[in-house]
Amino acid sequence: MRIKALSAALLFGIAACGGDQPADQPPATQDPVEQAPAEAADVDWFQVDEDAQTVTIELIAGSTSANNHWNYNGLHGGAGEITVPEGFTVTINFSNQDPGMAHSVGIGEAQATYPASYTSPTPVFEGGMSSNPTSMTDSTMPGESETITFxxxxxxxxxxxxxxxxxxxxxxxxxxxxxxxxxxxVRM
Ligand SMILES: [Cu+2]
Structure with missing residues (x-):
């Protein structure tokens, strides 16, 4: 009795040649758009006194027309970053240079998104909020200024x-x- 071995058949694949294939396909994976890391900035609106343990910030609402003047020192949308040491006393000299809109400032928790309106916000640090901060007519009006300390x-x-x-x-x-x-x- 003989056992017949089967030989594998050799198959030839014929590649179809489309001819209308785009020459340059996008890569399967794309690198995320790289954002330049915020860099330490030497700005004249931020002063630290290490001995006195104080920070003084000159903060201007609407200092430029960016974001319809809805900015602080030109920064909006999460751009820029202020860092102060724990325990320091922070004074914010706040002024409003927006030609036509009320603004306010208060220190609150960082959030991924911010609510459309606030009813009675409270600052995370006592004293860290300008007066009547939600009011369109009685917060810090164009041309006005106010100092807060916390x-x-x-x-x-x-x-x-x-x-x-x-x-x-x-x-x-x-x-x-x-x-x-x-x-x-300050990083920006
Ligand atoms: Cu505002």
Whole structure:
């Protein structure tokens, strides 16, 4: 009795040649758009006194026309970042240079998105909010200024927030970090 071995058949594949195939296909995976990391900036509106443990910030709402004037020192939409050391006393000299719109400022928790309106916001640090911050007619009006002072008591990620209806949701916030290692500065 013989066992017949089967030989494998050799198959020839014939590749179809379409001819209308685009020459340059997009790559299967694309690198994410790289955002330039924020860099330490030497700005004249941020001053630290290490001995006195104080920070003084000159903050101008509507300093430029960016974002329909709804910006702080030209920054909006999460751009820029202020860092102050935990325990330092922070004074914000706030003024409104928007030609036609009320603005305010208060220190609140950082959020991925900000609500369209606020009813009675409270600052995370006592004293860290301008007067009547939600009012379109009685917050810090064009040409007005106001100074607020608070102690940055607890390290964490916060934001300076404009509480006038619609402003924070439309980007009128400025990231604000309280560091636990003494670091401070502005990145943008
Ligand atoms: Cu505003």
């Amino acid at each position: 102690v940055a008591e607890t390290a964490g990620e916060y934001a300076l927030i404009c509480y006038v209806t619609g402003h924070a949701a439309n980007g009128m916030i400025l990231p604000f970090i309280v560091s636990d290692d003494g670091s401070h500065g």
